[in-house]
Amino acid sequence: MKIILPLAIIAFVLGISLGLAYFDKSDSGQNTSQMQYPKGGDFTLHSGDKDISLSDFDNKIRFIFFGYTSCPDICPTALSFISASLKQLIPEELEQVQVFFISVDPDRDTPQKLADYTKYFHPKIIGITGTKDEIDQVVKQYGAVYRKVESDSAMGYLVDHSASVYVIGKKGKIVDMLPHGLPVEAITKTIRDLM
Secondary structure, eight states: OTTHHHHHHHHHHHHHHHHHHHHHHHHHHHHHHTOOOOOOOOOEEEETTEEEEGGGGTTSEEEEEEEOTTOSSHHHHHHHHHHHHHTTSOHHHHTTEEEEEEESOTTTOOHHHHHHHHHHHOTTEEEEBOOHHHHHHHHHHTTOOEEEEEOSSTTSEEEEEOOOEEEEOTTSSEEEEEOTTOOHHHHHHHHHHHO
16 A cells, blocks of 8 residues: 555656646647738838839748848847858859848938948848838738837937848748747758748
8 A cells, every 4th residue: 555655646747747748749739830920911112212022022032121220239140140041052042032121210221321231241132111101011011010219329219129030932921930040050941941
């Protein structure tokens, strides 16, 4: 009797642990398979005196990142990772990809400033922006967010913004949202898996 009781308790605890592990696994798998991306869709913004629409690049894999050129950390990190990934592609692969850096700071990000900034990272990255209303519409479509934050720095204000990279498949739908800091190899794999 003294041996049976501890064995029964161990079996009971083990059964509960295994049941919880199975529940967690099946629950998380269900959430992943039912992940809903924002609506996304076509838009038109501006690069200098040129209008740029997402649909101009149909049949390409497109990355969209919202940010601004005065961003102290998230934007340069994200664009550096994307750039490093693009450099891993062979020319035929690179031809199938286009990256958009959408500025949510149109007051400071002039067309020339955007062009200079994106050129620093990679020629496949196009800097685009628009009026506040135009930007707000695209931000809403993609479920992104941004807001001005007053600062004591010389810049006067910062802009808090979403840090995900939106991946648009060749058919124009959002197929993935890459988290900030995703390793370069994982970004490259995402591109190649969609080819």
